[in-house]
Amino acid sequence: MTQTTRTFFCLLLITFLLPLSTKGQCPEVKIDVERLPDLNISRAGHALFFVDGELTVAGGHTNGFVPTPTAEYYKDGEWHLMDMVYNHDFGTSVVLKNGKVLLLGGCEQPIGIGQTFLAELYDPKTHTFEGFGSMDRKRAIASALELDNGQVVISGNWYHDDGIEVFDGKKRFTYIKDVTDQRSSPHIFQISNDDALMVGFCGTKGDTLNSAVAEHLKGDTIHIPLLESWFPLTVQSHRDAESFIGDASKGDYTYLMPVQDKSGQIAIAKVRNSTFSLLPTDGPVPMQCKGNDIFYQGHIVVDRKAGRAYMMGCANYLRTTPERESPLYFLCIDYAKALSGKPAPLTLYYTDPLPVVPDYPPVVTDEGDLVIAGGLKGLSNFTPSAAVYMFHLGSKSEATSQNGSLWLWVILPAIVLIGLLLGFLLLKHRRTENHGDRSPDTGSQPDHGPVTVIHDELMGRIRQLMEQQQLYLNSDLKLEDVASALGLNRSYVSNCINLHTGDSFSQFVNGYRIEYAKQVLRSKPDTKVTSLYISAGFSSEQSFYRNFKSFTGMTPKEWIASQKD
Numbered sequence: 050m051t052q053t054t055r056t057f058f059c060l061l062l063i064t065f066l067l068p069l070s071t072k073g074q075c076p077e078v079k080i081d082v083e084r085l086p087d088l089n090i091s092r093a094g095h096a097l098f099f100v101d102g103e104l105t106v107a108g109g110h111t112n113g114f115v116p117t118p119t120a121e122y123y124k125d126g127e128w129h130l131m132d133m134v135y136n137h138d139f140g141t142s143v144v145l146k147n148g149k150v151l152l153l154g155g156c157e158q159p160i161g162i163g164q165t166f167l168a169e170l171y172d173p174k175t176h177t178f179e180g181f182g183s184m185d186r187k188r189a190i191a192s193a194l195e196l197d198n199g200q201v202v203i204s205g206n207w208y209h210d211d212g213i214e215v216f217d218g219k220k221r222f223t224y225i226k227d228v229t230d231q232r233s234s235p236h237i238f239q240i241s242n243d244d245a246l247m248v249g250f251c252g253t254k255g256d257t258l259n260s261a262v263a264e265h266l267k268g269d270t271i272h273i274p275l276l277e278s279w280f281p282l283t284v285q286s287h288r289d290a291e292s293f294i295g296d297a298s299k300g301d302y303t304y305l306m307p308v309q310d311k312s313g314q315i316a317i318a319k320v321r322n323s324t325f326s327l328l329p330t331d332g333p334v335p336m337q338c339k340g341n342d343i344f345y346q347g348h349i350v351v352d353r354k355a356g357r358a359y360m361m362g363c364a365n366y367l368r369t370t371p372e373r374e375s376p377l378y379f380l381c382i383d384y385a386k387a388l389s390g391k392p393a394p395l396t397l398y399y400t401d402p403l404p405v406v407p408d409y410p411p412v413v414t415d416e417g418d419l420v421i422a423g424g425l426k427g428l429s430n431f432t433p434s435a436a437v438y439m440f441h442l443g444s445k446s447e448a449t450s451q452n453g454s455l456w457l458w459v460i461l462p463a464i465v466l467i468g469l470l471l472g473f474l475l476l477k478h479r480r481t482e483n484h485g486d487r488s489p490d491t492g493s494q495p496d497h498g499p500v501t502v503i504h505d506e507l508m509g510r511i512r513q514l515m516e517q518q519q520l521y522l523n524s525d526l527k528l529e530d531v532a533s534a535l536g537l538n539r540s541y542v543s544n545c546i547n548l549h550t551g552d553s554f555s556q557f558v559n560g561y562r563i564e565y566a567k568q569v570l571r572s573k574p575d576t577k578v579t580s581l582y583i584s585a586g587f588s589s590e591q592s593f594y595r596n597f598k599s600f601t602g603m604t605p606k607e608w609i610a611s612q613k614d
Contacts (some may be wrong), residue, residue: 075335075395077595081381082400085420085437087346088121088372089130092423093226093433094285095159096142099412099420100150101173104437107152108137114160114431122176129214134180135167139285143193143201148173149203152218161430164189164209168222186225188523192287194237194245194369202245202266204228204254205235213247213266229270239302240322243267250274251283261339263323270456275325277589279308279316282347287407292349294358295321295377303507305349305384307357311526311588313343316359317382317393331392332544333422334380335585336529338399343378344368349411352417352443356385363406371428375403379411379419379440398442404436508549510535511542521561562586563568563600566593566607573611575614582607 095109107120107349116136121128133152140155150171157163166183184203191205199218205211211231212588228247233410235249245265251259261276295303303321305328310316314336336343342365351358360382364375379398383485407424414420422437456559473575520526531554532539546557566585569576584594602607 055264057430066174074143074544075332075380075397077335077397077399080398080400080440080442081453082403083091083439083441085123085422085439086127087435087437088423089435090117090119090121091433091435092114092117093408093422093425093430094139094156094582095409096137096150097151097409097412097420098138098142098144098150099149099160099414100144102171102415103171103413104237104420104422105150106169106380106410107142107150107171108133108135108140108155109423109433110136110156110159110161111433112431116156116159118582120171120172120178125346128437131176131178133171133178134166137165137169139189139207140165141188141191141203142288143195144288144290145195145201145218146199151193152178153193153203154191157187161189163187166204168216181220182222184216184222186210186212190285192235192237192289194239194247194289194292196239197242198243202247202526203238204237204247204264205232208235208254211253213264225266228264229266230262232258232264232283234283234287235264235291236281236304236306236320238304238320239297241300241302245269246271246320246323248281250271250280251282261508271323273325273329274591275318276308278592279310279318279327281318282307282309282315285346288410290412291413292351292354292358294388296548298323305345305351305382305588307345307349307360314526314527315360317349317358318438318598319387323569328384328387330384330387331383331390331394332529334395335397336398337539338376338378338397341366341376343512345378345380346407349382350410350419351384352412352413355390355417355443356383357417358382359411360531361407361411361419367406367428375406376400377406377440379442381442398440400440403436403438405438411440411481414439435542507535507537507545509544511546514560515558516525519565521558522565522584524583524586524588525585525614526558558586560600561571562593563597566597567606570605570609578605 081289090111092109092111096107098105104123111117118136120131120132120133137152137155139161141153143151145151153168154165157165164187166187168184169178169180172176188206190207191203193201193203194203201216203572204213212227214222216222231253232249232253233253235247238246240246245266248260249261260280262275263271265275271379272297289304292321294305295301306320307315308318315334319328321324343362345360345362345364349360361382362378367375377400381396383394399573401430405424405426406428407421411419411421419442421441424434426432426434515521528539528543533543546554550557562585566581569581582590587593597605
């Protein structure tokens with residue numbers, strides 16, 4: 050085979066490998082930001098909701114960390130100030146099915162001290178507030194969810210006793226029961242017409258809880274296996290109604306919830322009734338963008354019309370240098386495709402650095418755009434912001450079409466360029482043949498092309514690193530650790546593993562761990578699994594059992610018996 054022919058086939062291989070090389074990579078799309086008129090009052094710790102076609106903010110605290118009993122709604126291009134009955138700084142809000150908004154509790158004094166019993170209703174039709182009573186228990190940083198039967202379940206607290214109570218939809222609160230674990234801002238998921246489930250990772254004093262223990266509104270606590278290794282993210286106050294993707298008319302109560310493993314990797318959990326599982330996506334949730342690590346907030350908002358969901362984040366460097374400005378990141382999850390049996394495509398939208406970081410999730414407008422209003426400047430509760438921003442992800446930009454932008458602007462031009470080069474080489478080759486200038490076959494080994502050779506070489510380096518240093522025995526091993534040891538980009542390493550083995554990084558590593566466990570069991574059949582799973586690099590016994598059976602088709606006990614046979 051001549052050198053020209055070898056080059057031809059090499060370029061042809063590259064043409065076909067280019068689309069494969071982007072598999073699993075989340076497209077990154079920069080979006081423009083529209084600055085809306087500022088609020089009348091700078092505020093943080095407030096509620097933001099979109100009700101009756103209007104953006105509305107309520108309560109919170111203003112400059113100096115002082116609670117403000119005011120609210121504002123956006124109409125005709127400006128914010129209109131309203132007086133509330135109470136302030137609800139770090140309080141709880143629920144947009145009710147009757148169109149009104151229930152506002153509950155919050156801090157009693159400035160600088161976030163204490164809790165209150167106070168409750169009021171906001172009517173967006175008349176732009177008025179009505180204080181009508183108090184909860185059974187004073188609360189701050191709690192969560193609430195309205196059930197189909199009209200009751201509102203309330204749970205969670207901050208530096209005060211937790212417990213579950215119910216608002217009857219009119220003007221009465223009834224305490225239901227104490228809780229097994231005291232939680233702050235738990236997730237509340239409806240699982241039937243009149244029942245709910247509560248999970249959380251944060252205690253009432255910021256302590257860490259066992260999130261695998263879930264509290265029932267009715268009945269005893271239950272155990273959630275997924276949450277042994279994936280932990281819910283926390284946020285100021287969850288409004289899980291905004292994360293609902295099910296169909297209540299069919300008894301389908303499905304929600305999306307962000308979770309995180311011990312390595313820091315984020316994933317999306319699907320909560321359907323009492324079953325928790327990971328939502329299949331077309332690649333891992335990106336943890337970096339343009340060289341910045343991303344810190345995601347613990348809440349997902351859903352655009353049900355478009356079948357998309359969004360999770361917001363900011364640059365992780367703000368946690369050490371809060372005086373800097375940060376880009377905002379919006380991870381778009383096309384969950385509608387996952388519900389039809391396909392992996393959900395992911396797209397990461399990012400902005401230029403902004404001088405404000407919201408302390409709550411964005412809201413989705415009727416057009417599918419995202420809005421933030423107020424928040425923190427420099428991550429300080431003493432200097433809240435009055436800025437309002439709109440991110441056009443619905444009215445002026447289609448997230449689903451952006452998933453094809455990588456193909457349109459990167460891969461397609463590359464293929465066209467390669468096609469032109471192929472045509473030139475073919476023409477040159479034919480001219481050479483017509484002039485009788487053929488290179489003799491030297492009998493050398495076939496050349497498989499630089500792409501295959503490079504990937505083979507890299508895969509060899511990955512395997513050598515894993516086997517010689519036994520990195521897989523570290524239960525906190527991350528893809529970034531391997532990429533850093535090789536001096537390469539994490540996506541390049543991930544793609545190489547996927548192309549060569551068909552496995553994700555975690556599957557690839559778990560394969561090594563299972564082989565290690567099998568070697569131990571061969572030499573020491575009496576080894577206890579309770580100690581083996583830890584030495585093999587698994588974070589939990591359950592994960593070890595699940596992976597062992599996945600790789601071998603047998604439990605460890607069955608596998609040992611088969612070796613004896």
